[in-house]
Amino acid sequence: MHYVILGAGAAGLKAAERLRILDQKGRITVVAEDVSPVSRCLLHHYIAGARALDDLSFVPSYFFGENNIRFINKSACPSIDFDQKVMRLHNGERLRYDRLLIATGARAVLPPVPGLAQAGNVYTLRAFRDAEGIAEVCGTGDRTAVVIGAGLVGMDAAQALLQRGVKVHVVELADRVLPLYLDAPAARLYQTLFEQEGAAFHTGTAVTSAQQNGAGQVCSLVLANGETVPCDFVVVASGARPNLAFSSQKSGNIPRTSSAIEVDDHMRTSTPDVYAAGDVTGISGIWPLAVKQGIVAAENMAGKDSVYQDTFSKINALNFCGLPALSIGEVNPPEDTDSAIETLTSGAVYKKFVTENGILRGALLVGDIAGGGFYAAMVKRGIPLKRAAQRWNENFTDHFAVDEKARYFYAEPTPR
Ligand SMILES: Cc1cc2nc3c(=O)[nH]c(=O)nc-3n(C[C@H](O)[C@H](O)[C@H](O)COP(=O)(O)OP(=O)(O)OC[C@H]3O[C@@H](n4cnc5c(N)ncnc54)[C@H](O)[C@@H]3O)c2cc1C
Missing domain, CATH: 3.50.50.60 (FAD/NAD(P)-binding domain)
Structure with missing residues (x-):
């Protein structure tokens, strides 16, 4: 075979x-x-110069x-x-x-922005050769980059570029950074940390065109809000x-x-x-x-009969500028649902819980992700909160099995 x-x-x-x-x-x-x-x-660690291949x-x-x-x-x-x-x-x-x-x-997919696809200084971040290209263009001098997209990949790129001493502008269509994972207060926490590192953000607007110099390189991006952002190179992180x-x-x-x-x-x-x-x-x-x-x-x-069951993909761990976060399930419920929202803010810690009919639908933990495993299991399995027999403090559940009372146990290792 x-x-x-x-x-x-x-x-x-x-x-x-x-x-x-x-x-x-x-x-x-x-x-x-x-x-x-x-x-x-x-990959961003390679761009930042913190890790080799x-x-x-x-x-x-x-x-x-x-x-x-x-x-x-x-x-x-x-x-x-x-x-x-x-x-x-x-x-x-x-x-x-x-x-x-x-x-x-x-x-990676480039947005349909005139002048972008043909330019020589436009990068995506997906494979090692992309990271190599970006690391090289950072150089050692005074460089300015525009990152298009403030999702996980864009923010990874922005953080690495800042670490290389590059001036960074981030353009994001949504009204906040990391929109798929964070709500407005949590996004503000991260944006502030990036701004303290020197990044500039242009949220709630799109890139409408790329202006090229005589060498076929993008030298500035024009935004829908009327701004023009000059740059030495562009990193596109707006979709895959x-x-x-x-x-x-x-x-x-x-x-x-x-x-x-x-x-x-x-x-x-x-x-x-x-x-x-x-x-x-x-x-x-x-x-x-x-x-x-x-x-x-x-x-x-190999001839076994194995079924794929785990389709729960709404769980993301983030760690930017030293601030960890865990986003689980629906953290931005639509206004027309029966969701109840509870938030807790204490210093650099922000937590948000979204429940609907006694079931935890989403949890956003910023600054303190303890209990993340518990919340993830509750959201993933739709276990009613009142049935939770114990609260445990595991941060990641992927290696554990969880019963219908939200008790976790170590799954049997798969025999060799
Ligand atoms: C910058 C970045 C940061 C990310 N951060 C996170 C994160 O923090 N958490 C998270 O859960 N996920 C993250 N992801 C997503 C995660 O990396 C992917 O979901 C995961 O790698 C998908 O695995 P895969 O095996 O499907 O593909 P990949 O891991 O992408 O592997 C694809 C493989 O296919 C090969 N290949 C492609 N085309 C060909 C071809 N024509 N011929 C031969 N070989 C080919 C490539 O060389 C590669 O080996 C991130 C992704 C990126 C790009």
């Missing part, structure tokens, strides 16, 4: 590890564009050797023949597979889509919605022996769920 995995990210490598546990004899090959396994969540890996250096996995790096796959079960690599190699997992993640770059016309028909690969609850596509996991499925865009999908895909590839 030859298992081929396209993508060495969260889903791909977790699947490879699980496959090796379940099938000691099968051949496993991982193909990736990346030079080495890199955690996207750590080797320190961005999320698997130990002996991972491939010890698990007897062939790793073909720096090799994009331009097409797959699903009928013949052959993958064609950029280096000319043709790779036959028995079972294939597509785990190519997501790709499933990465279907491998899926050229020659790739035949891989089932997909308009932008993602469709899978069933076994992470199977409807093409025989082809599975998909992680951001490429469009199910979620967070690391822990990509890992879980990789595990389920691998188990089914």
Whole structure:
């Protein structure tokens, strides 16, 4: 049996590890564009100069050797023949597979701003080469950057650029930073901290055009509110889509919605022996769920009957300017719901709880994230608050199982 995995990210490598546990004899090959396994969540540390490439890996250096996995790096796959079960690599190699997992993640998308896509000094932040490009353009001199988008990726980039001594402007369409995770008071806390580091924010407005100099570089951005922001380079962090770059016309028909690969609850596509996991499925865009999908895909590839159940993706940990936060569930409920909101502010700590009919729907913890595991389980499982038999103080629940009374217990380890 030859298992081929396209993508060495969260889903791909977790699947490879699980496959090796379940099938000691099968051949496993991982193909990736990346030079080495890199955690996207750590890329900003490379830009900031705080970590080298080797320190961005999320698997130990002996991972491939010890698990007897062939790793073909720096090799994009331009097409797959699903009928013949052959993958064609950029280096000319043709790779036959028995079972294939597509785990190519997501790709950054540029907003349709005139003058942006064609310019030479516009960067996204998704792969190591993006981080390398940004680190290089920071240089050592007096530079000004505009970051488009104040989500997790944009704020990661902004923080790293500030650490490099770059002057940073952040433009955000919503009325606040980190709008998917924070409410207005929490967003204000973070914005103030960034401003103290020297960042300038332009919220509630959009970039409408990019002005280029004679060298084809963006030299200023024009905003919908009438402002013009001069800059030396631009980092775009305003959205991502499933990465279907491998899926050229020659790739035949891989089932997909308009932008993602469709899978069933076994992470199977409807093409025989082809599975998909992680951001490429469009199910979620967070690391822990990509890992879980990789595990389920691998188990089914190895002949087990494994169902993907965890679709709760509204949990995000943030840590900017030394201030940690945990955003769980619905922290900005629509006004027309029956939600009750309770907030607590004490010094640098801000907490908000959203309940509806006795059930915790959302929790926002800023400055003190203790109890986060408890709240996450309550929101995720919709357990009525009055049934909570005990309150425990675990910050992360992914490694624990939770019963119907919100008591946690250690799940049995999966046998090798
Ligand atoms: C800057 C940044 C910060 C983030 N921070 C967080 C965070 O704090 N918390 C969180 O939960 N999530 C975070 N995320 C999201 C998280 O990284 C993703 O959800 C997760 O990496 C998805 O895993 P994946 O395996 O689907 O894809 P990825 O980890 O992106 O891996 C994709 C793999 O596919 C390979 N590949 C792509 N195309 C091809 C091709 N044509 N041929 C060969 N190989 C190919 C790539 O080289 C790579 O190895 C962040 C993302 C970014 C970009």
